[in-house]
Amino acid sequence: MKNENVQNLPVAVLGAGPVGLAAAAHLIERGLTPLIFEAGAEVGANLATYRHVRLFSPWQYNVDKAARRLLLNHAWTEPAGEDLPSAGEVVDRYLSPLASIPAIASHLLLEHRVTAITRRGVDKVKTKGRENAPFLIRVDTPAGPRQFVASSVIDATGTWSHQNPLGADGIPALGETELAARIDYGMPDVLGSGRERYAGKKVMVVGAGHSAAGSLLALAQLAQEHPGTSIVWATRGSRLTRVFGGGEADGLKARGQLGMRLKALRDSGGLEMRQNFRIEQLTEVGGKIRVIGEAVDGEVPTLDNIDRIICAAGARPDLELTRELRVRHDPWLESTDALAPLIDPNEHSCGTVRPHGHRELAHPESGYYAVGAKSYGRAPNFLLATGYEQVRSIVAALVGDMAAADDVQLDLPETGVCNTRLAYESPEDRASSCCNVPAAVAASCCVPAPSPDGTCGCSKPAAASCCA
Numbered sequence: 195m196k197n198e199n200v201q202n203l204p205v206a207v208l209g210a211g212p213v214g215l216a217a218a219a220h221l222i223e224r225g226l227t228p229l230i231f232e233a234g235a236e237v238g239a240n241l242a243t244y245r246h247v248r249l250f251s252p253w254q255y256n257v258d259k260a261a262r263r264l265l266l267n268h269a270w271t272e273p274a275g276e277d278l279p280s281a282g283e284v285v286d287r288y289l290s291p292l293a294s295i296p297a298i299a300s301h302l303l304l305e306h307r308v309t310a311i312t313r314r315g316v317d318k319v320k321t322k323g324r325e326n327a328p329f330l331i332r333v334d335t336p337a338g339p340r341q342f343v344a345s346s347v348i349d350a351t352g353t354w355s356h357q358n359p360l361g362a363d364g365i366p367a368l369g370e371t372e373l374a375a376r377i378d379y380g381m382p383d384v385l386g387s388g389r390e391r392y393a394g395k396k397v398m399v400v401g402a403g404h405s406a407a408g409s410l411l412a413l414a415q416l417a418q419e420h421p422g423t424s425i426v427w428a429t430r431g432s433r434l435t436r437v438f439g440g441g442e443a444d445g446l447k448a449r450g451q452l453g454m455r456l457k458a459l460r461d462s463g464g465l466e467m468r469q470n471f472r473i474e475q476l477t478e479v480g481g482k483i484r485v486i487g488e489a490v491d492g493e494v495p496t497l498d499n500i501d502r503i504i505c506a507a508g509a510r511p512d513l514e515l516t517r518e519l520r521v522r523h524d525p526w527l528e529s530t531d532a533l534a535p536l537i538d539p540n541e542h543s544c545g546t547v548r549p550h551g552h553r554e555l556a557h558p559e560s561g562y563y564a565v566g567a568k569s570y571g572r573a574p575n576f577l578l579a580t581g582y583e584q585v586r587s588i589v590a591a592l593v594g595d596m597a598a599a600d601d602v603q604l605d606l607p608e609t610g611v612c613n614t615r616l617a618y619e620s621p622e623d624r625a626s627s628c629c630n631v632p633a634a635v636a637a638s639c640c641v642p643a644p645s646p647d648g649t650c651g652c653s654k655p656a657a658a659s660c661c662a
Protein backbone atom coordinates (compact mmCIF):
# COMPACT_ATOMS: atom_id res chain seq x y z
CA MET A 195 0.00 0.00 0.00
CA LYS A 196 1.46 3.34 -1.01
CA ASN A 197 1.55 6.16 1.51
CA GLU A 198 -1.03 8.89 1.18
CA ASN A 199 1.34 11.51 -0.22
CA VAL A 200 2.32 9.23 -3.09
CA GLN A 201 -1.26 8.16 -3.72
CA ASN A 202 -2.27 11.78 -4.21
CA LEU A 203 0.23 12.28 -7.00
CA PRO A 204 -0.99 12.22 -10.61
CA VAL A 205 -0.80 9.09 -12.74
CA ALA A 206 1.78 9.63 -15.49
CA VAL A 207 0.58 8.74 -18.98
CA LEU A 208 3.45 8.50 -21.45
CA GLY A 209 2.38 9.18 -25.03
CA ALA A 210 -0.76 10.92 -26.30
CA GLY A 211 -1.63 8.41 -29.00
CA PRO A 212 -5.07 6.77 -29.04
CA VAL A 213 -4.29 4.44 -26.13
CA GLY A 214 -2.56 7.06 -23.96
CA LEU A 215 -5.48 9.46 -24.40
CA ALA A 216 -7.95 6.66 -23.69
CA ALA A 217 -6.05 5.99 -20.44
CA ALA A 218 -6.37 9.68 -19.58
CA ALA A 219 -10.14 9.56 -20.21
CA HIS A 220 -10.54 6.53 -17.94
CA LEU A 221 -8.44 8.17 -15.20
CA ILE A 222 -10.56 11.31 -15.33
CA GLU A 223 -13.79 9.30 -15.25
CA ARG A 224 -12.52 7.45 -12.17
CA GLY A 225 -11.57 10.68 -10.38
CA LEU A 226 -7.78 10.36 -10.80
CA THR A 227 -5.51 13.03 -12.28
CA PRO A 228 -3.49 12.18 -15.39
CA LEU A 229 -0.23 13.89 -16.29
CA ILE A 230 0.29 13.25 -19.99
CA PHE A 231 3.69 13.56 -21.68
CA GLU A 232 3.76 13.65 -25.49
CA ALA A 233 7.00 13.82 -27.47
CA GLY A 234 5.33 15.29 -30.56
CA ALA A 235 4.02 18.78 -31.16
CA GLU A 236 0.52 17.37 -31.49
CA VAL A 237 -1.43 14.43 -30.12
CA GLY A 238 -1.48 11.29 -32.24
CA ALA A 239 1.99 12.17 -33.54
CA ASN A 240 2.70 8.66 -34.83
CA LEU A 241 -0.63 8.40 -36.67
CA ALA A 242 0.13 11.81 -38.16
CA THR A 243 3.18 10.36 -39.97
CA TYR A 244 0.80 8.20 -42.00
CA ARG A 245 -2.18 10.54 -42.19
CA HIS A 246 -2.90 9.45 -45.77
CA VAL A 247 -3.42 5.78 -44.82
CA ARG A 248 -6.98 4.52 -44.54
CA LEU A 249 -7.34 2.31 -41.48
CA PHE A 250 -8.87 -1.11 -41.91
CA SER A 251 -11.01 -0.96 -38.79
CA PRO A 252 -14.14 1.21 -38.81
CA TRP A 253 -14.82 3.98 -36.29
CA GLN A 254 -16.81 1.69 -34.00
CA TYR A 255 -13.56 -0.10 -33.06
CA ASN A 256 -11.38 3.00 -32.98
CA VAL A 257 -13.09 5.11 -30.31
CA ASP A 258 -12.60 4.26 -26.64
CA LYS A 259 -15.79 4.13 -24.56
CA ALA A 260 -14.68 6.50 -21.78
CA ALA A 261 -13.27 8.93 -24.35
CA ARG A 262 -16.57 8.77 -26.22
CA ARG A 263 -18.55 9.59 -23.04
CA LEU A 264 -16.25 12.54 -22.36
CA LEU A 265 -16.50 13.81 -25.93
CA LEU A 266 -20.29 13.49 -26.05
CA ASN A 267 -20.43 15.83 -23.04
CA HIS A 268 -18.54 18.39 -25.11
CA ALA A 269 -20.69 18.73 -28.23
CA TRP A 270 -18.69 16.24 -30.28
CA THR A 271 -20.02 15.08 -33.64
CA GLU A 272 -19.48 11.35 -33.59
CA PRO A 273 -18.39 9.81 -36.90
CA ALA A 274 -20.60 7.03 -38.31
CA GLY A 275 -19.55 3.74 -36.73
CA GLU A 276 -19.22 1.77 -39.94
CA ASP A 277 -17.10 4.37 -41.82
CA LEU A 278 -13.38 3.74 -42.27
CA PRO A 279 -11.28 6.73 -41.20
CA SER A 280 -7.85 7.63 -42.49
CA ALA A 281 -5.17 7.93 -39.82
CA GLY A 282 -5.35 11.70 -40.28
CA GLU A 283 -9.10 11.65 -39.62
CA VAL A 284 -8.52 9.73 -36.39
CA VAL A 285 -6.26 12.58 -35.30
CA ASP A 286 -8.51 15.41 -36.55
CA ARG A 287 -11.96 14.06 -35.68
CA TYR A 288 -11.21 12.09 -32.53
CA LEU A 289 -7.85 12.61 -30.82
CA SER A 290 -7.55 16.39 -31.25
CA PRO A 291 -11.11 17.11 -30.00
CA LEU A 292 -10.48 14.74 -27.08
CA ALA A 293 -7.20 16.46 -26.21
CA SER A 294 -8.84 19.87 -26.28
CA ILE A 295 -11.36 18.98 -23.54
CA PRO A 296 -10.22 21.07 -20.55
CA ALA A 297 -9.91 18.07 -18.19
CA ILE A 298 -7.32 16.61 -20.56
CA ALA A 299 -5.80 19.77 -22.06
CA SER A 300 -4.88 21.09 -18.62
CA HIS A 301 -2.78 17.96 -17.95
CA LEU A 302 -1.24 17.50 -21.39
CA LEU A 303 2.39 18.44 -21.99
CA LEU A 304 3.28 18.50 -25.70
CA GLU A 305 6.91 18.40 -26.88
CA HIS A 306 7.77 16.58 -23.67
CA ARG A 307 9.78 13.47 -24.53
CA VAL A 308 10.25 11.04 -21.66
CA THR A 309 13.85 9.80 -21.55
CA ALA A 310 13.84 7.69 -18.36
CA ILE A 311 11.55 6.36 -15.65
CA THR A 312 12.75 5.35 -12.20
CA ARG A 313 11.72 5.47 -8.52
CA ARG A 314 12.73 8.55 -6.55
CA GLY A 315 15.76 7.83 -4.40
CA VAL A 316 15.72 4.11 -5.22
CA ASP A 317 17.82 2.46 -7.89
CA LYS A 318 16.91 -0.82 -9.56
CA VAL A 319 18.76 -3.01 -7.08
CA LYS A 320 17.27 -1.53 -3.90
CA THR A 321 14.14 -3.25 -2.59
CA LYS A 322 13.53 -1.57 0.79
CA GLY A 323 11.12 1.34 0.51
CA ARG A 324 10.61 0.74 -3.19
CA GLU A 325 6.82 0.39 -3.18
CA ASN A 326 6.41 3.66 -1.31
CA ALA A 327 8.72 5.68 -3.50
CA PRO A 328 7.01 7.76 -6.17
CA PHE A 329 7.94 7.25 -9.79
CA LEU A 330 10.41 9.82 -11.10
CA ILE A 331 10.12 10.72 -14.76
CA ARG A 332 12.92 12.47 -16.62
CA VAL A 333 11.66 14.49 -19.57
CA ASP A 334 13.25 16.50 -22.40
CA THR A 335 11.22 19.69 -22.74
CA PRO A 336 11.60 22.82 -24.92
CA ALA A 337 13.03 24.48 -21.77
CA GLY A 338 15.55 21.70 -21.16
CA PRO A 339 15.44 18.50 -19.09
CA ARG A 340 12.92 18.38 -16.21
CA GLN A 341 11.74 15.80 -13.70
CA PHE A 342 8.22 14.95 -12.57
CA VAL A 343 6.83 12.59 -9.94
CA ALA A 344 3.84 10.28 -10.25
CA SER A 345 2.02 7.59 -8.27
CA SER A 346 1.86 5.14 -11.20
CA VAL A 347 2.97 5.06 -14.81
CA ILE A 348 0.96 4.04 -17.87
CA ASP A 349 3.46 3.78 -20.71
CA ALA A 350 1.67 4.17 -24.06
CA THR A 351 4.66 5.27 -26.14
CA GLY A 352 3.95 2.75 -28.91
CA THR A 353 6.63 1.30 -31.18
CA TRP A 354 6.24 3.28 -34.40
CA SER A 355 8.98 5.79 -33.47
CA HIS A 356 11.50 2.90 -33.41
CA GLN A 357 11.38 1.28 -36.84
CA ASN A 358 13.18 -1.98 -37.51
CA PRO A 359 16.15 -1.69 -39.86
CA LEU A 360 16.56 -3.21 -43.33
CA GLY A 361 19.23 -5.60 -42.09
CA ALA A 362 17.81 -9.12 -41.88
CA ASP A 363 19.87 -9.73 -38.75
CA GLY A 364 17.87 -7.13 -36.83
CA ILE A 365 20.71 -4.60 -36.87
CA PRO A 366 21.17 -2.02 -39.63
CA ALA A 367 22.64 -3.53 -42.81
CA LEU A 368 26.16 -2.44 -43.60
CA GLY A 369 25.84 0.89 -45.40
CA GLU A 370 22.23 1.44 -44.26
CA THR A 371 23.12 4.40 -42.05
CA GLU A 372 25.26 6.01 -44.75
CA LEU A 373 22.44 5.74 -47.33
CA ALA A 374 19.68 6.77 -44.88
CA ALA A 375 18.72 9.80 -47.01
CA ARG A 376 17.40 7.41 -49.69
CA ILE A 377 15.49 5.16 -47.32
CA ASP A 378 12.02 5.86 -45.90
CA TYR A 379 10.85 3.86 -42.90
CA GLY A 380 7.18 3.14 -42.23
CA MET A 381 4.53 4.36 -44.67
CA PRO A 382 5.58 7.43 -46.68
CA ASP A 383 2.90 9.32 -48.59
CA VAL A 384 3.76 7.90 -52.02
CA LEU A 385 0.85 9.54 -53.85
CA GLY A 386 0.98 12.83 -51.93
CA SER A 387 3.95 14.63 -50.42
CA GLY A 388 6.36 11.84 -51.48
CA ARG A 389 5.21 11.67 -55.11
CA GLU A 390 8.23 13.51 -56.53
CA ARG A 391 10.60 11.21 -54.69
CA TYR A 392 9.19 8.05 -56.27
CA ALA A 393 7.76 9.02 -59.67
CA GLY A 394 9.81 7.51 -62.50
CA LYS A 395 12.14 5.77 -60.03
CA LYS A 396 13.02 2.18 -59.25
CA VAL A 397 11.72 1.67 -55.75
CA MET A 398 12.28 -1.34 -53.53
CA VAL A 399 9.78 -2.13 -50.77
CA VAL A 400 10.98 -4.39 -47.97
CA GLY A 401 8.50 -6.14 -45.69
CA ALA A 402 5.62 -8.57 -45.71
CA GLY A 403 3.00 -6.84 -43.61
CA HIS A 404 0.11 -4.48 -44.17
CA SER A 405 2.37 -1.41 -44.25
CA ALA A 406 4.40 -2.90 -47.11
CA ALA A 407 1.16 -3.85 -48.85
CA GLY A 408 -0.16 -0.28 -48.65
CA SER A 409 3.05 1.19 -50.07
CA LEU A 410 3.19 -1.38 -52.89
CA LEU A 411 -0.36 -0.61 -53.97
CA ALA A 412 0.29 3.13 -53.84
CA LEU A 413 3.44 2.69 -55.95
CA ALA A 414 1.49 0.60 -58.46
CA GLN A 415 -0.98 3.47 -58.83
CA LEU A 416 1.90 5.91 -59.24
CA ALA A 417 3.43 3.65 -61.90
CA GLN A 418 0.22 3.93 -63.93
CA GLU A 419 0.52 7.71 -63.91
CA HIS A 420 4.33 7.70 -64.37
CA PRO A 421 5.22 4.66 -66.50
CA GLY A 422 8.96 4.94 -65.72
CA THR A 423 8.26 3.89 -62.14
CA SER A 424 9.22 0.32 -61.33
CA ILE A 425 8.70 -1.64 -58.13
CA VAL A 426 10.69 -4.40 -56.48
CA TRP A 427 9.13 -6.24 -53.55
CA ALA A 428 11.67 -7.94 -51.32
CA THR A 429 10.67 -10.24 -48.47
CA ARG A 430 12.86 -12.16 -46.06
CA GLY A 431 10.73 -15.29 -46.24
CA SER A 432 8.71 -16.99 -48.91
CA ARG A 433 5.23 -17.33 -47.40
CA LEU A 434 2.97 -14.42 -48.21
CA THR A 435 -0.14 -15.96 -46.69
CA ARG A 436 -0.40 -13.45 -43.87
CA VAL A 437 -0.19 -10.34 -45.96
CA PHE A 438 -2.53 -11.71 -48.65
CA GLY A 439 -4.85 -12.19 -45.72
CA GLY A 440 -8.25 -13.64 -45.13
CA GLY A 441 -9.92 -12.12 -48.16
CA GLU A 442 -13.69 -12.31 -47.90
CA ALA A 443 -13.38 -14.06 -44.52
CA ASP A 444 -11.69 -11.08 -42.89
CA GLY A 445 -13.90 -9.51 -40.21
CA LEU A 446 -12.29 -6.21 -41.22
CA LYS A 447 -13.38 -5.91 -44.83
CA ALA A 448 -10.82 -3.28 -45.79
CA ARG A 449 -7.95 -5.42 -44.57
CA GLY A 450 -9.22 -8.41 -46.54
CA GLN A 451 -9.47 -6.26 -49.66
CA LEU A 452 -5.95 -4.87 -49.20
CA GLY A 453 -4.52 -8.40 -49.26
CA MET A 454 -6.62 -9.41 -52.26
CA ARG A 455 -5.55 -6.33 -54.24
CA LEU A 456 -1.91 -7.02 -53.45
CA LYS A 457 -2.25 -10.64 -54.54
CA ALA A 458 -3.85 -9.50 -57.80
CA LEU A 459 -1.00 -7.04 -58.36
CA ARG A 460 1.57 -9.76 -57.76
CA ASP A 461 -0.28 -12.17 -60.05
CA SER A 462 -0.49 -9.54 -62.80
CA GLY A 463 3.30 -9.30 -62.84
CA GLY A 464 3.25 -5.66 -61.72
CA LEU A 465 6.01 -6.30 -59.21
CA GLU A 466 9.53 -7.69 -59.47
CA MET A 467 9.48 -10.27 -56.67
CA ARG A 468 12.53 -11.13 -54.56
CA GLN A 469 11.56 -13.64 -51.90
CA ASN A 470 13.96 -15.16 -49.37
CA PHE A 471 16.05 -12.02 -49.84
CA ARG A 472 17.83 -11.28 -46.57
CA ILE A 473 19.57 -7.93 -46.81
CA GLU A 474 23.13 -7.72 -45.50
CA GLN A 475 24.63 -4.69 -47.18
CA LEU A 476 23.87 -1.57 -49.20
CA THR A 477 26.45 0.16 -51.36
CA GLU A 478 26.35 2.95 -53.91
CA VAL A 479 27.20 2.01 -57.50
CA GLY A 480 26.98 4.65 -60.24
CA GLY A 481 24.80 6.89 -58.11
CA LYS A 482 22.25 4.10 -57.47
CA ILE A 483 21.84 1.68 -54.58
CA ARG A 484 23.10 -1.89 -54.86
CA VAL A 485 21.40 -4.16 -52.34
CA ILE A 486 23.31 -7.27 -51.36
CA GLY A 487 21.64 -10.24 -49.71
CA GLU A 488 22.84 -13.16 -47.66
CA ALA A 489 24.47 -15.86 -49.77
CA VAL A 490 22.25 -18.83 -50.69
CA ASP A 491 24.05 -21.99 -51.89
CA GLY A 492 27.19 -19.99 -52.51
CA GLU A 493 25.33 -17.40 -54.63
CA VAL A 494 25.21 -13.81 -53.37
CA PRO A 495 21.89 -12.26 -54.47
CA THR A 496 22.11 -8.61 -55.49
CA LEU A 497 19.72 -5.98 -56.70
CA ASP A 498 21.03 -3.07 -58.72
CA ASN A 499 19.90 0.35 -59.87
CA ILE A 500 17.61 1.01 -56.92
CA ASP A 501 16.78 4.70 -56.46
CA ARG A 502 14.88 4.53 -53.20
CA ILE A 503 13.94 2.00 -50.55
CA ILE A 504 10.83 1.86 -48.39
CA CYS A 505 11.53 -0.19 -45.28
CA ALA A 506 8.33 -1.60 -43.78
CA ALA A 507 9.92 -4.24 -41.58
CA GLY A 508 7.97 -3.49 -38.41
CA ALA A 509 8.87 -1.61 -35.28
CA ARG A 510 10.11 -2.30 -31.76
CA PRO A 511 9.51 -0.81 -28.33
CA ASP A 512 11.97 1.56 -26.66
CA LEU A 513 13.09 -0.58 -23.72
CA GLU A 514 15.75 1.94 -22.68
CA LEU A 515 13.07 4.06 -21.01
CA THR A 516 12.53 1.44 -18.32
CA ARG A 517 16.18 0.48 -17.78
CA GLU A 518 15.94 1.48 -14.10
CA LEU A 519 12.63 -0.32 -13.47
CA ARG A 520 12.00 -3.96 -12.65
CA VAL A 521 10.32 -4.98 -15.85
CA ARG A 522 9.85 -8.41 -17.36
CA HIS A 523 9.61 -8.81 -21.12
CA ASP A 524 9.25 -11.79 -23.37
CA PRO A 525 12.79 -12.53 -24.60
CA TRP A 526 12.00 -12.42 -28.29
CA LEU A 527 8.77 -10.48 -28.76
CA GLU A 528 9.82 -7.83 -26.19
CA SER A 529 6.16 -7.70 -25.20
CA THR A 530 5.07 -7.65 -21.58
CA ASP A 531 6.03 -11.18 -20.57
CA ALA A 532 2.67 -12.67 -19.65
CA LEU A 533 1.13 -11.41 -22.88
CA ALA A 534 3.50 -13.28 -25.15
CA PRO A 535 1.62 -16.59 -25.39
CA LEU A 536 -1.64 -14.71 -26.01
CA ILE A 537 -0.32 -12.61 -28.89
CA ASP A 538 2.49 -14.68 -30.44
CA PRO A 539 2.20 -13.76 -34.14
CA ASN A 540 3.27 -17.30 -35.07
CA GLU A 541 -0.01 -18.49 -33.56
CA HIS A 542 -2.32 -15.51 -33.42
CA SER A 543 -3.63 -12.78 -35.64
CA CYS A 544 -5.34 -9.70 -34.21
CA GLY A 545 -8.69 -11.41 -33.96
CA THR A 546 -7.67 -14.37 -31.84
CA VAL A 547 -6.06 -12.49 -28.97
CA ARG A 548 -7.74 -13.37 -25.69
CA PRO A 549 -9.10 -10.53 -23.56
CA HIS A 550 -6.50 -9.44 -21.04
CA GLY A 551 -6.13 -6.72 -18.45
CA HIS A 552 -4.18 -5.47 -15.47
CA ARG A 553 -2.98 -8.90 -14.31
CA GLU A 554 -1.32 -9.90 -17.60
CA LEU A 555 0.02 -6.38 -18.02
CA ALA A 556 1.61 -6.08 -14.57
CA HIS A 557 5.40 -6.03 -14.15
CA PRO A 558 7.47 -6.85 -11.06
CA GLU A 559 7.62 -3.04 -10.67
CA SER A 560 4.22 -2.48 -9.15
CA GLY A 561 2.42 0.54 -10.57
CA TYR A 562 4.18 0.46 -13.95
CA TYR A 563 2.21 -0.77 -16.99
CA ALA A 564 3.09 -0.75 -20.67
CA VAL A 565 -0.08 -0.58 -22.76
CA GLY A 566 -1.16 -0.27 -26.37
CA ALA A 567 1.20 -1.16 -29.19
CA LYS A 568 4.14 -1.07 -26.76
CA SER A 569 2.71 -3.88 -24.65
CA TYR A 570 2.84 -6.13 -27.73
CA GLY A 571 6.53 -5.38 -28.29
CA ARG A 572 7.54 -6.55 -31.76
CA ALA A 573 4.29 -8.43 -32.41
CA PRO A 574 2.47 -6.58 -35.20
CA ASN A 575 -1.06 -7.77 -34.44
CA PHE A 576 -2.20 -5.04 -32.05
CA LEU A 577 -5.65 -3.50 -32.43
CA LEU A 578 -6.90 -0.32 -30.76
CA ALA A 579 -9.89 -2.11 -29.25
CA THR A 580 -7.45 -4.30 -27.31
CA GLY A 581 -5.58 -1.28 -25.96
CA TYR A 582 -8.79 0.40 -24.83
CA GLU A 583 -9.77 -2.65 -22.80
CA GLN A 584 -6.24 -2.82 -21.34
CA VAL A 585 -6.41 0.72 -19.97
CA ARG A 586 -9.98 0.33 -18.71
CA SER A 587 -8.89 -2.67 -16.66
CA ILE A 588 -5.69 -1.02 -15.37
CA VAL A 589 -7.43 2.17 -14.28
CA ALA A 590 -10.14 0.14 -12.50
CA ALA A 591 -7.34 -1.70 -10.66
CA LEU A 592 -5.64 1.57 -9.74
CA VAL A 593 -8.80 2.75 -7.96
CA GLY A 594 -9.23 -0.65 -6.29
CA ASP A 595 -12.33 -1.74 -8.23
CA MET A 596 -11.02 -5.26 -8.74
CA ALA A 597 -14.36 -6.65 -9.92
CA ALA A 598 -14.33 -4.26 -12.88
CA ALA A 599 -10.59 -4.67 -13.36
CA ASP A 600 -10.89 -8.44 -13.69
CA ASP A 601 -13.99 -8.37 -15.87
CA VAL A 602 -12.05 -8.13 -19.13
CA GLN A 603 -14.01 -8.40 -22.33
CA LEU A 604 -13.09 -7.98 -25.93
CA ASP A 605 -15.08 -8.07 -29.10
CA LEU A 606 -12.42 -8.27 -31.80
CA PRO A 607 -13.16 -8.64 -35.47
CA GLU A 608 -12.10 -11.99 -36.93
CA THR A 609 -9.23 -11.58 -39.33
CA GLY A 610 -9.55 -14.55 -41.58
CA VAL A 611 -5.75 -14.80 -41.43
CA CYS A 612 -5.87 -16.33 -37.99
CA ASN A 613 -5.76 -20.01 -37.26
CA THR A 614 -9.31 -20.50 -38.35
CA ARG A 615 -9.83 -19.47 -41.93
CA LEU A 616 -6.51 -18.98 -43.66
CA ALA A 617 -6.65 -17.82 -47.24
CA TYR A 618 -4.18 -20.40 -48.45
CA GLU A 619 -1.96 -19.71 -51.35
CA SER A 620 -2.12 -23.14 -52.87
CA PRO A 621 -4.86 -25.77 -52.90
CA GLU A 622 -2.30 -28.26 -51.50
CA ASP A 623 -1.67 -26.07 -48.44
CA ARG A 624 -5.39 -25.78 -47.92
CA ALA A 625 -6.19 -29.45 -48.23
CA SER A 626 -3.47 -30.43 -45.78
CA SER A 627 -4.69 -28.13 -43.05
CA CYS A 628 -7.25 -28.87 -40.41
CA CYS A 629 -8.06 -25.16 -40.43
CA ASN A 630 -10.11 -25.95 -43.50
CA VAL A 631 -13.35 -26.32 -41.62
CA PRO A 632 -16.96 -25.91 -42.65
CA ALA A 633 -18.42 -22.47 -42.02
CA ALA A 634 -20.81 -23.82 -39.43
CA VAL A 635 -17.93 -25.09 -37.33
CA ALA A 636 -15.86 -21.98 -37.88
CA ALA A 637 -18.70 -19.86 -36.56
CA SER A 638 -18.80 -21.76 -33.29
CA CYS A 639 -16.60 -20.93 -30.33
CA CYS A 640 -14.29 -23.88 -30.60
CA VAL A 641 -12.58 -23.79 -33.97
CA PRO A 642 -10.26 -26.57 -35.09
CA ALA A 643 -6.72 -25.37 -35.71
CA PRO A 644 -3.34 -27.06 -36.00
CA SER A 645 -1.73 -27.84 -32.65
CA PRO A 646 2.05 -27.74 -32.25
CA ASP A 647 2.12 -31.53 -32.55
CA GLY A 648 0.52 -31.33 -35.99
CA THR A 649 -2.88 -32.59 -34.90
CA CYS A 650 -6.01 -30.50 -34.76
CA GLY A 651 -6.50 -28.50 -31.61
CA CYS A 652 -8.79 -25.67 -30.65
CA SER A 653 -7.83 -22.13 -31.58
CA LYS A 654 -10.08 -20.48 -29.01
CA PRO A 655 -10.82 -21.45 -25.45
CA ALA A 656 -14.32 -22.89 -25.32
CA ALA A 657 -16.78 -20.46 -23.79
CA ALA A 658 -19.26 -21.68 -21.24
CA SER A 659 -22.10 -21.22 -23.67
CA CYS A 660 -20.75 -23.54 -26.33
CA CYS A 661 -18.33 -26.36 -27.02
CA ALA A 662 -18.42 -27.22 -23.33
Ligand SMILES: Cc1cc2nc3c(=O)[nH]c(=O)nc-3n(C[C@H](O)[C@H](O)[C@H](O)COP(=O)(O)OP(=O)(O)OC[C@H]3O[C@@H](n4cnc5c(N)ncnc54)[C@H](O)[C@@H]3O)c2cc1C
Binds near residue numbers: 214237241350566578
Ligand atom coordinates in the same frame (compact mmCIF):
# COMPACT_ATOMS: atom_id res chain seq x y z
C1 LIG B 1 -0.19 1.81 -40.81
C2 LIG B 1 -0.94 1.32 -39.62
C3 LIG B 1 -2.29 1.08 -39.71
C4 LIG B 1 -2.99 0.60 -38.60
N1 LIG B 1 -4.33 0.39 -38.72
C5 LIG B 1 -5.03 -0.02 -37.63
C6 LIG B 1 -6.44 -0.22 -37.72
O1 LIG B 1 -7.06 -0.06 -38.76
N2 LIG B 1 -7.09 -0.61 -36.60
C7 LIG B 1 -6.47 -0.81 -35.41
O2 LIG B 1 -7.14 -1.13 -34.42
N3 LIG B 1 -5.13 -0.66 -35.32
C8 LIG B 1 -4.40 -0.27 -36.39
N4 LIG B 1 -3.04 -0.11 -36.28
C9 LIG B 1 -2.35 -0.55 -35.05
C10 LIG B 1 -2.43 0.41 -33.84
O3 LIG B 1 -3.75 0.58 -33.46
C11 LIG B 1 -1.76 1.73 -34.04
O4 LIG B 1 -0.37 1.51 -34.20
C12 LIG B 1 -1.99 2.71 -32.87
O5 LIG B 1 -1.51 3.96 -33.24
C13 LIG B 1 -1.34 2.28 -31.57
O6 LIG B 1 -1.70 3.20 -30.58
P1 LIG B 1 -0.79 3.55 -29.31
O7 LIG B 1 -1.49 4.65 -28.61
O8 LIG B 1 -0.46 2.31 -28.58
O9 LIG B 1 0.60 4.06 -29.92
P2 LIG B 1 0.93 5.27 -30.91
O10 LIG B 1 -0.24 5.67 -31.72
O11 LIG B 1 2.16 4.88 -31.62
O12 LIG B 1 1.20 6.48 -29.93
C14 LIG B 1 2.37 6.61 -29.17
C15 LIG B 1 2.53 8.06 -28.78
O13 LIG B 1 3.61 8.17 -27.86
C16 LIG B 1 4.46 9.25 -28.24
N5 LIG B 1 5.80 8.94 -27.73
C17 LIG B 1 6.68 8.02 -28.21
N6 LIG B 1 7.79 8.00 -27.44
C18 LIG B 1 7.60 8.94 -26.47
C19 LIG B 1 8.39 9.37 -25.36
N7 LIG B 1 9.59 8.86 -25.11
N8 LIG B 1 7.89 10.35 -24.57
C20 LIG B 1 6.66 10.89 -24.80
N9 LIG B 1 5.88 10.51 -25.84
C21 LIG B 1 6.34 9.53 -26.65
C22 LIG B 1 4.37 9.28 -29.76
O14 LIG B 1 4.75 10.55 -30.26
C23 LIG B 1 2.90 8.95 -29.98
O15 LIG B 1 2.08 10.10 -29.96
C24 LIG B 1 -2.32 0.37 -37.38
C25 LIG B 1 -0.95 0.62 -37.30
C26 LIG B 1 -0.27 1.08 -38.40
C27 LIG B 1 1.21 1.35 -38.26
